Amino acid sequence: MTAALELSGLRKSFGKTEIIRGVDLAIGQNERHAIIGPNGAGKSTLFNLITGRFPQTSGHIRLHGQDLAGKAPYEINRMGLSRSFQITNIFPKMTVFENVRCSLLWSMGYKYNFWSMVSKSRALTDGADQILEQINLTARRDLPAGVLSYAEQRALEIGITIAGGADVIMLDEPTAGMSHSETDYIVDLIRKVTENKTLIMVEHDMGVVFGLADQISVLVYGEIIATGRPEDVRANSKVQEAYLGEALEAEH
Amino acid sequence: MDLILVNIIDGLVTGLLLFMLSAGLTLIFSMMGVLNFAHASFYMLGAYFAYQISLALGFWMGLLIAPLIVGVMGAGVERYGLRRVHQYGHVPELIFTFGLALLIEELVQFIWGKNQMPYQVPDVLNFTAFAIAGNSIPAYKIFMIFISVAIFIGLLYVLTRTRVGMIIQAALSYPRTVESLGHNVPLIFMGVFGVGTALAGVAGVIAGPVLGTFPGMAFVLGSIVFVTIVIGGLGSLWGALVASLLIGWVTTFAKSYNIAMSDILNGIGFSTPENLSDSLWRDLWTVTSPQIADILPYILMVLILIFRPYGLFGKRDA
Amino acid sequence: MSEQDQITTDPTKPAQRMRAGSMTISATPWIIAAVLLIAMPYLFPSRSALTIMNQMSITIVFALAYNMLLGQGGMLSFGHAVYMGVGGFVAVHVMNLISDTGAPFPMPFLPIVGGLFGMGLAMIVGSFSTRSAGTVFAMISLGVGELIAACSVIIVVFFGGEEGVSGYRDEGLPFFGFDFAQQIEVYYLIAAWLMISALLMYLYSRTPIGRMANAVRDNPERAEFLGYSARWVRYYSFAASGFFAGIAGGLFAINYEILTEENLNTASSGVILLVTFLGGVGFFFGPIIGAIAFTLLQTVLSLHTELWAFYAGVLFVATVMFFPGGLAGLIMMHVPVFQIGKAKQLVLPYFKTLIPGAVAVLGVSALVEMTFHYRHAATGDNEMTVFWTTFDSHAILPWVIALVVTFGALYLTRLNAPSLREAWAEANTPDGGAA
C-alpha cells in the first residue's frame, strides 16, 4: 500500500542558507502524524514545500504515489490535499456560510461554472450547513467571518480546510495562541473532523501532540532526527537531548 | 556621428528630467505603497509657482521658493488627505491621488486661466553653449543637466550617509520593522512625501520654460512617470535612474532616426504589397519610428511586467 | 425552487429566515426598474432627455462591467475603455457592412457582436495580465490601454483616425417594424439591453465563478488552497467584464452612430473608474448610482457652469475621503437604522444639519462662481447670475451677502453636527442592548 504522503531527499535553500536539509518521511493512510521541533527548525517551510507554496531545491514529494513537483497549490489541492495556515487565513468579508460554501465548490464539481446559481443548489447549501454543524458555527452562519472571535475563526479555518473532502489534511499550529479551554475544544474538533483521514500537523503544544498523534516526527535544523509512536519518541535519547527534554521539563 | 552625440545629450536631458520626477515617486511608493497619480500635478504646480514668482522676484528666487511651496503643499496633502484615506486601503488611496490630479488641474485653470504662460528661460542662460555640426546646445540644457545631477548626488548622499537616510532606506525594505523600532513613521511618511513632491516641483521649475507651462503639462507627463518606475523596479532609486535614462534615449533616438516599418518588414523577408494604398495592412507598412516613439516606453513596460514583474532593479514583486 | 429550500430547511433558525426573506424581495427592485425604464419617456419625452438617458444607460452597463473587475474581482484597471471601444468599433463596422451589403441583420442584436469582440480582446490581454492582481495588473492595463489608444490614430483602416468610424443604424433589417431611426426606438432598445445586461451581471455574481471572484479578491492564496487557480478565476472575470463592456460599446455605436478615438483613450478609462468609485464599488447597484450622478454632472451641470469639472473633482475627492463606500455606501449605512426601526429619530437632526449644510455648500459654490467671474469675465461685463439671481460681481453687497450666508450656514452646520452624531449613534443602537 502506498503511503498517503512520501518525502524523499527533500531539500530547500533560501540563498545560501539551507533550511530543509534532506528530509525522508513516509506517512501512511489514515495516520495522524505530528511534526514537532524547536523554533526555526523548518516546520512551516516543510509545510509550504509540500503544499506547493515554494518550489523545493531538490528531492521529491509524492502524494498517493504521484510526484508533486512543479504543481501549483490548486492542483495539489485537487489531488486531495488540503491545508490550514498558521496565521488565520479565511475570507474575512464573506459570511461564515459563504466561506464554507466556497470551499465546497470545486469538490462538488462546479469548477469554473458560470451558468448555475449557487443559492439554487441544495447539495451546496446542505453540505455547507452540515460542516457548520460539525464545527459548531451554525449560530454564526450569516455573520461576516472577520467579526468572529479568534477561536471561532480557527474553527472556521479548519472547517474550510476539511470541507473540500480532501483525504490528506495538513494543519499548521491549529491551537496557536489559544487558551486551555479553547485548545480542548479545537482538539476535539480536529479529532472529530479528521475521522478516517490522514492528518499531518505542526504543533507546539505537547499536550495536543501526544493527545492526537499516532506518529510523531521530530524536525531539528532541517533534518528529521526521529520518527515513531509517541511513547517511543518520548523515550528517544537523541530527542531528549536535542529538544524534547527541555520542552517536557518546561511543561512540568 | 555628430548627430549621435547631440542625441545623447538631448536624451540625457530628457532622462534626467524624468528622473527628478520618478525619484520622488519611487520613494513615496516604496515607503507608503501609494502610487501617487498626482505626482505630475506637483510638477505642474512647480512650474506655475515659479512663473508667478519669477514675475516679481526673478527666475532664481522662483527656483528656490517654488519647490519649497510645492513640498509644503505635498506634505499637507499627505497629512490631511492621504493619511485619512490610508485606513481604507490602497485602492482608495490611489483613487484619491487620481481625483487630486484632476482637482489640481482644475484649480490651476481657475487661477491662471487656460492659456500657455509666457514663462521664459532667464536671460543669463539664454545663449548657445556650444554647437555640434550646426546643432546648437542651449546653455539652459547644460544647466538642467547640472541641476539634475546635483540633486541626484544630494539625494544619494542623504540616503546613504545620513541617519534619516538610513531610516528611510530601512523603511524601503522593511516598513513594518522600522515602525516597530519606534520611529515616527507617519512623520517620515509626511517628510518623504513632501520631499518627493518638492523634487517634482524642481523638475517643473526648470522644465516649465522649455517644455511649456500650460494646464495640460501634467497630463502629458502623467503616466510616463509610472512607466519609468515600473520599468526600473518599484522602490529602487538606481532603477529609476536607469529607466529614466533608458526612456530618454530610446525615445530620442526613435524620433531622430526614421526607421520605417516597411524597411524592417522587407528586411525579414516580406515584400511590400503592390497596391499599398488599398491594402488592409497599409497602416502597418507606413509606420515609422517617430510615430511610435512615445509609446515605446509602454511597450517596454508591458513586456517587462510579463517577463520580469519586479522591474529591472526591483527587489520586491510589484 | 426557493420555496423548496424553505420547506426543507428549518425556518426556526434565524439565519435561514433572513436568507429566505432576501430571496423573496430580490425580484422587486428589478420589476420596479423595468417599470421605470418603460415609463421614463412618458415623463421626459424630449429628444435631449432621451439622449441623456441613453448616455446614462450605456454608462451604467459599462460601469457595471467595470465593477465586475474592480468591486467583485479586486482588479484595478486603467485601460478598460479599450474593451468598450473595440466592441463599439466592430459594431460600427458591422453596421456599415449591413448598409453596404443589405445583409438581413436586425440592429437589436448588434451589441452581441460588440460584446463578443470585447470579450475576445479581453481574452487575449487577460492571458498575460491576470497572472496577478495588484500593481502589475493595473500597470499592464495602463500600458495596453495606452497602446491601443495610440493605435487608434495610427491604424486608420480600422479606427478611422481622429474622425472615427460612423454608420447608419436605420439600415438594418426592421425588427418588428422598427428601424431605429428615432431616438425613442433607440431608447427602448438600449433600455432592454440595460435590463438584460444588468440582470445577467447580477446573476453572474451569484454563480460559483462569481462567488470565487470575491474569494480571490479577498484572499487569493486561500482560494488556491481550495482548488481554484486564482489566475483562471481572474481570467474569467476579466473576459466576462470585457463582454459586457463590449455590449456597452455596441449600444454606444447604435446610439451615436459614430465611434472615435475618445472611446479608447485613457481619459475615458479614468472616467469609468471615477464613475464606479463615486457610486460605490462594494454594492452591485453602486455603479448605477455613480453613472447617473456623473452623467448629470457632465451633461447637465456643464450647461450651467464652466466649472463643472472642478465641482466634479471636489465631489470625487470628498467622496474618497469621507465616504469610501461611495454614494451606495452612504445609502446602505441607513439600512441597519431602518431595520432597528429608529429611522424616524434621524429625521429632525438631519433636517437641522443638512439644510444649513446644503446652504453652506451652495454658498461656497456661489463664492467660487463669483471669484471666477470677477477674475475672468470681460471688463464691463459685471453682471452675473448665480442661482437665478442677477447682480454686479464687482459690487460689495453681493459679496457681503454671500459671505454672511455661507459662514452663517457653516456655523449652524457645525452647531448641529454633534447632535446629529449622537442621534446617529443612538439610532444605530437596538433597544435592549446588544443585538
Add this chain to the structure above:
Amino acid sequence: MRNPIKFGLVAALAASVSASAAMADTVKIAFIDPLSGPFAGTGTNGLHQYEFAADRLVNEAGGVLGGDMFEIVAFDNKISPKESLIQLQVAIDQGIRYIAQGNSSGVANALTEAIEKHNRRNPDDRVLFLNYSAVDPALTNDKCNFWHFRFDANADIKMDALTDVMAGDDSIKKVYIIGQDYSFGKAVAAAAVKNISEKRPDIEIVGNELHPIGKVKDFTPYARKIVSSGADAVITGNWGADMLGLGKSVLENGYTGPIFTYYAAADGITAAFGETGKGSLRLVAEGQINPPVSMRATEYYNAFKEKYPEGNISQARITNVIEMLAKAINEAGSATDVVAVANALEGMEHEGLWGGKMMMRPQDHQLIQDVHIHAHTDDGITFDYDNSGFGLVVENTVTMAAMDSPTTCEMKRP
C-alpha cells in the same frame, strides 16, 4: 433602492434642461465648442468673438427680420464628439436652428453627419451647421452635405496660397514637412507635397513626417533632424502646445529659416513665442488684422478690446458668419425655414469686415475668400495678440484663393 434616486435625479435633469426653454423672437445660435478642459482657452475666446459680433453687427443694427435679435447659446462639448452629439440634441430641443462649431475636425465630422441624419429623420426641425474653423478638406468634398457651410478656407486652399508665396521665393531650396499624426496633419502634408511638386519641382522635400498628437513632451529630436537636414523652410500644420513646442524647439536649436504654419497665434502662443518667433513664423489665414483695412475694422477691434482686454480677435471669419447669416435670414424672410436660409447662403457674395470679397461656393458650401500670409512680428502692429506687443502683419495676399479648385462634393439638395 436605486430607483427613487434615479427618479429624483432625472427629474432634476429635466427641470434644468427645460429651464432655458425657447423664447419667441430671438434667433438662437448654438455655440458648441470646448469651454472646459485643455482647449477651453480657444473655445472661450471664440465664444466672446461670437457674442461680440452678434451684438455689434446685428443686434445694435436692429436685428434681423425687422427686430429679431441674435442670441449665442454656449454649449460645452469638452472637445468630445460624443458630448457634442448630446449637446446638439439639447440645442435642437431648445428650438435652436443654427449650430456653430469650429474646434477639431473630428468633432465637426461627427456633427455634420449627425445633423445630416437628424435633418433626414426629422424634417420638421432641421438645423444648419455653420462650421467656422474645422478645415479638414473632406468636409466640403467627400463628406459634404447641404446643411454644412464652411466659413474658413480649408487646409488645401490655405496650402495652395502658402505654396504660391513660397514658389516666389527663390531662396527656398529644401523644405521639411512635419505634422501631427491625424487626419489634418496628413492632409497638410499631402497638400504640401502635391503643391510643391507642381509649382516648384526644383524644391527638394528633405523630410516629411508625423509625430503623435498631443503626446510629445520634448521636440528637440525633431528639431535636430530638421536642422541637420539643411532645410531652409519648414511647413507644419501643428496647433496648440504642439505648435509652440515644435516652433520653440526648432528655433532654439539653431534653425533660422521661415516656419510656414496654420495656427501659431493668440491664445497665449503669440506671447509665448515673443521675440523668438520674430522673422521666422509665417501664418496662413483669412482676415487681415494688421494693418487695419478700414476705420470700421479699427473701431470694431477697439470696441472688442474695450470689452475684452484680455481677448484677441483671432478668428476674423466669425464676423462673416454672423453677417452672412443675418443677410441670409433677411433674404429668406424667415429664421425657421432653414432650407430657405441655406438656399440664400448658397452662392452669397459678401464684403467682409476685414476687407476683401467673398463668395459661398454653391457646389460645396466652401467660402471662397482672400487668404493672407502673415508674419509674426512686433513692427507695425496696431492690434497685438495676448497683449504681448507681438502680432500678425499681412505680408502677401492671394485674392479669392482657390476659386476654381475642384471639389468631389456631390451635393444632395432637399
